[in-house]
Amino acid sequence: MRPFHYRAPRSLDEALALLTPRAVPLAGGTDLFLKMERRQTQADTVVDLKRIPELDRIEAVDGGVRIGALALMDSLGASSLIAGQYEALTRSARVVGSIQTRNRATLGGNLANASPAADTAPPLMALGASAEVADAGGTRQVPVDRLFLGPGRTALRDGELLTAILVPALPARAGSSFHRCVRTAMDIALVNCAAFIRLDEDHPDTVAEARIALGAVAPTPLRAASAETRLAGARLDEDVVEAAGECAASDARPIDDVRASADYRREMVRVLTRRAIRSAFRRARGEA
Amino acid sequence: METPRIRITVTVNGEAVSEDVPGDRSLLDFLRDDLGLTGTKEGCGEGECGACSVIVGGRLVDACLIFAAEADGRNVETVEGLADGEVLHPLQRAFAAAGAAQCGYCTPGMLMAGKALLDRNPSPTREEAAHGIAGNLCRCTGYGTIIQAVMEAAKES
Numbered sequence: 001m002r003p004f005h006y007r008a009p010r011s012l013d014e015a016l017a018l019l020t021p022r023a024v025p026l027a028g029g030t031d032l033f034l035k036m037e038r039r040q041t042q043a044d045t046v047v048d049l050k051r052i053p054e055l056d057r058i059e060a061v062d063g064g065v066r067i068g069a070l071a072l073m074d075s076l077g078a079s080s081l082i083a084g085q086y087e088a089l090t091r092s093a094r095v096v097g098s099i100q101t102r103n104r105a106t107l108g109g110n111l112a113n114a115s116p117a118a119d120t121a122p123p124l125m126a127l128g129a130s131a132e133v134a135d136a137g138g139t140r141q142v143p144v145d146r147l148f149l150g151p152g153r154t155a156l157r158d159g160e161l162l163t164a165i166l167v168p169a170l171p172a173r174a175g176s177s178f179h180r181c182v183r184t185a186m187d188i189a190l191v192n193c194a195a196f197i198r199l200d201e202d203h204p205d206t207v208a209e210a211r212i213a214l215g216a217v218a219p220t221p222l223r224a225a226s227a228e229t230r231l232a233g234a235r236l237d238e239d240v241v242e243a244a245g246e247c248a249a250s251d252a253r254p255i256d257d258v259r260a261s262a263d264y265r266r267e268m269v270r271v272l273t274r275r276a277i278r279s280a281f282r283r284a285r286g287e288a
Numbered sequence: 289m290e291t292p293r294i295r296i297t298v299t300v301n302g303e304a305v306s307e308d309v310p311g312d313r314s315l316l317d318f319l320r321d322d323l324g325l326t327g328t329k330e331g332c333g334e335g336e337c338g339a340c341s342v343i344v345g346g347r348l349v350d351a352c353l354i355f356a357a358e359a360d361g362r363n364v365e366t367v368e369g370l371a372d373g374e375v376l377h378p379l380q381r382a383f384a385a386a387g388a389a390q391c392g393y394c395t396p397g398m399l400m401a402g403k404a405l406l407d408r409n410p411s412p413t414r415e416e417a418a419h420g421i422a423g424n425l426c427r428c429t430g431y432g433t434i435i436q437a438v439m440e441a442a443k444e445s
């Protein structure tokens with residue numbers, strides 16, 4: 001490893017003051033430790049965020065739920081506050097790595113790491129979540145949709161920390177779901193997909209609003225815009241589900257890599273999108 | 289520049305130890321090389337196999353992906369803390385009785401995974417026991433006898 005100073009600030013202000021351009025924040029370390037070992041960072045200071053109180057809280061707030069950036073995947077997966085409303089997020093948190101991984105990996109780290117395959121990204125995009133970002137001057141909000149710029153690159157500026165994720169309250173007649181496919185349980189997703197469906201007040205078979213988000217099929221997690229357009233206002237029958245899966249497959253921009261071919265990924269987008277829409281639909285109807 | 293050393297105090301198996309460690313020392317190397325607690329093994333060194341599993345602050349974690357500095361002020365439990373003197377822990381007795389170890393390389397991690405599970409859920413179903421060790425790879429014994437041993441230990445303790 002490249003030599004570095006380890007710092008463990010006790011407050012957010014102290015942490016922000018330590019975040020010079022050569023400093024790197026440390027949450028659970030499940031991505032960062034190996035990046036440092038492989039000398040993929042230039043950091044000369046590591047700022048451990050785990051001693052800052054309150055940063056891992058999951059709490060109900062006006063208009064939704066606020067999840068501290070340091071919340072563990074294990075806590076997210078076990079939270080009834082999350083499971084009650086945000087099925088897609090619960091499911092994604094529960095499949096990250098192993099028990100050992102989930103006892104260390106944080107939500108903020110999963111997003112800030114900006115892997116195209118990050119499992120919690122599509123659920124948060126589908127649920128319309130925003131990231132709360134702080135620097136010494138104050139805080140701002142960035143929709144999770146606009147957080148990712150490329151592999152490993154986010155909209156966070158130098159000196160900024162992700163402090164929380166704000167998930168809007170689930171509207172009436174709405175539901176979400178998450179599906180992924182992997183080679184082995186410990187591998188990152190070949191493709192993952194989250195769906196959010198809100199049904200029309202007067203026509204319970206008709207989609208009022210839909211959001212579909214895909215992972216591992218582009219340089220960043222991606223909204224499947226044409227699939228969403230296909231669903232909006234449509235009566236949700238099997239033909240529409242098929243068509244939306246088709247649209248999502250054309251929205252994806254997958255590549256060939258060691259894990260899977262682009263063609264296979266595109267086919268899996270079709271399959272996972274259909275599954276995700278069907279289960280979000282069932283939940284929106286209160287059936288599951 | 290060399291990575292500066294820092295003073296940490298960690299409670300390991302109930303005993304507080306203070307050491308000066310380089311900031312980039314992993315918890316795994318700290319336990320094995322600085323404290324001589326070589327029960328905890330290194331398999332992959334990448335968080336994939338669970339051979340290095342220890343319990344930190346009540347949570348099962350992979351010691352290979354943690355800096356020792358991160359454990360400052362925390363409680364760490366390793367396989368060396370399981371037995372009470374000469375008296376084996378119920379999990380250790382059950383592993384021996386069931387033949388749940390062949391080469392034994394995964395065993396310390398498996399035992400700690402079993403302990404973390406039973407600490408939270410003293411009477412797991414078979415499925416829960418299987419889930420409890422899902423982050424630990426074994427290349428030789430096979431998981432059947434390991435799961436059986438965890439179930440037996442649950443009955444005993």
Ligand SMILES: Cc1cc2nc3c(=O)[nH]c(=O)nc-3n(C[C@H](O)[C@H](O)[C@H](O)COP(=O)(O)OP(=O)(O)OC[C@H]3O[C@@H](n4cnc5c(N)ncnc54)[C@H](O)[C@@H]3O)c2cc1C
Pocket residue numbers: 024025026027028029030031032033049069070095096097098101104105106107108109110111112113117118119120156160161162163186187188189334335336
């Ligand atoms: C064996 C194994 C299996 C895995 N399986 C999966 C999986 O199935 N799905 C999946 O999505 N991921 C998986 N991962 C990747 C990883 O566990 C997750 O991405 C995890 O959520 C990262 O969180 P962390 O707290 O460990 O982040 P860290 O490693 O601490 O940090 C990751 C990056 O984000 C930055 N960062 C962290 N917190 C903040 C913050 N609050 N503000 C600004 N920047 C920050 C760090 O500087 C670093 O660059 C796996 C990893 C391992 C080792």
Ligand code: FES
Pocket residue numbers: 329330331332333334335336337338339340341350351352353
């Ligand atoms: S050595 Fe730590 S998980 Fe394999």
Ligand code: FES
Pocket residue numbers: 388389390391392393394395425426427428429430
């Ligand atoms: S006993 Fe050999 S790896 Fe499990």
